[in-house]
């Protein structure tokens with residue numbers, strides 16, 4: 001398989017040639033300064049993944065790794081056309097939306113004795129079974145349910161045929177390298193091949209593949225098979241929420257024309273020039289924020305390379321976006337229906 005430029009190299013190229021999206025150097029610096037104190041807090045670290053999120057597995061077991069693989073295989077496209085008509089899942093007395101509705105549905109299925117995290121089960125699930133497991137408690141179903149069915153069957157079959165049905169086997173084959181695991185995932189699981197063309201060059205984002213590696217690192221608490229020495233080589237995960245929060249903090253800017261299109265709720269296609277610019281500039285902007293943060297700590301004589309990386313910055317910004325929906329309601333997010341993010 002022809003090697004594409006890495007997501008970071010792709011992001012640099014896109015940011016240098018982008019016309020409708022710009023990375024605001026001064027804004028990125030200011031955001032890094034604003035995050036300075038938070039970056040050394042306990043929650044910013046890998047332990048936050050479990051401590052802050054009750055639906056994430058508590059264990060660091062093979063079953064917990066299987067949960068992560070299943071969830072990140074389906075971790076795409078939760079936005080609703082109308083905010084008053086969206087998929088919601090009730091679980092243990094709480095109602096979840098968006099990405100969390102996926103996790104709630106998985107945990108609900110496990111509580112009901114459905115082996116949803118087992119590859120031998122989801123490799124041959126029928127569309128009806130998928131619709132039942134991921135049923136919504138409102139009239140609005142989870143988006144792209146047919147694509148979820150196809151992707152589940154495909155990923156389960158590959159996991160059975162190539163990795164004995166266990167994603168932990170794939171993790172062990174990566175020999176504690178995040179990059180090796182990233183490439184194993186992209187080479188073997190077609191639905192993770194999140195790539196595009198930009199200015200006649202191939203570019204990669206690998207959003208779900210990178211978040212899968214990151215969540216595997218998190219669920220294993222950065223220890224044992226999940227002790228990736230190169231975890232800092234990952235970029236942020238180019239979804240539809242991170243761009244929104246970067247524009248909110250003025251670290252990134254859209255052209256008048258693009259902002260108008262976004263405000264009108266235009267639907268973009270995966271691979272559109274402006275969609276690629278939004279995703280690439282988001283990755284590049286966060287790489288700058290990480291760089292500034294590390295420099296600020298260095299000036300204080302602290303080497304924070306073990307504690308600050310794009311993964312933890314991403315988690316923080318994504319959680320911020322979720323917790324500050326109201327503050328960000330005037331910043332539109334770009335709407336794409338695809339299986340990549």
Ligand SMILES: Nc1nc2c(c(CN[C@H]3C=C[C@H](O)[C@@H]3O)cn2[C@@H]2O[C@H](COP(=O)(O)O)[C@@H](O)[C@H]2O)c(=O)[nH]1
Nearest residue numbers: 049075076077078079098099237239240242315318341
């Ligand atoms: N950049 C980035 N994108 C992320 C995540 C997550 C959840 N993961 C972590 C969260 C807590 C745990 O720490 C998990 O590890 C979901 N998404 C994306 O967001 C979109 C869903 O958004 P909404 O419609 O608002 O639920 C959709 O594209 C989904 O793919 C992340 O962390 N970073």
